[in-house]
Amino acid sequence: MISVKNLSKFYDHFKAVDNLSFDIAPGNIVGFLGPNGAGKSTTMKMLTGFLPPSEGEIFIKERSIDSDAKVIQRDIGYLPEGAPAYGDMTVWQFLHFIADVRRLKGAHRKERLYDVIHRVELGDVLNRPIDNLSKGFKRRV
Incomplete structure (x- = not known):
């Protein structure tokens, strides 16, 4: 279960994510769609614990991303577009x-x-x- 309540991210006076709330039940597959600049990547970074929200709460499997980010990160995978890798390595x-x-x-x-x-x-x-x-x-x- 993923639960997002009143999630916002501010960069100075710019709102990258504005009061987003949703729940995703276990086993559901969802798409996260929107135009460029809508806050999709910012939201994903917050959901995965790589970026702290300015406001709001995120719970994954009833654990708070604020207090249990490392535990949650062991259970999830996140592949951002253009994921980094060392090309000369096998x-x-x-x-x-x-x-x-x-x-x-x-x-x-x-x-x-x-x-x-x-x-x-x-x-x-x-x-x-x-x-x-x-x-x-x-x-x-």
């Missing part, structure tokens, strides 16, 4: 880099790496540099 190297950043260790690390590789079907491109991948594979990485 897919395998990049996945290990991310595992290091997330401080994954031992059997849990191995399990998570192989789970991701299987889920997004990266097995055939593990040894290829990211810069040499198709746009679709880059998005998966």
Whole structure:
């Protein structure tokens, strides 16, 4: 469950997001649509805990993004357009880099790496540099 109540984001006198409220029930798939400058990316950054709201509340699985951002971030994935990756790294190297950043260790690390590789079907491109991948594979990485 995602619950957003009276969410706003201000940059000085500019309102990027203005009093947004919605609920998304578990299992629902939704689209987040709007014109350029409507606040979609800003809202997604707030929902994922990467940008603090100026006002309002965000709850994911009944946890507040304000107090439990790191816990929530372990349970969600967010792929912004143009997601950064190191193009000269192979897919395998990049996945290990991310595992290091997330401080994954031992059997849990191995399990998570192989789970991701299987889920997004990266097995055939593990040894290829990211810069040499198709746009679709880059998005998966």
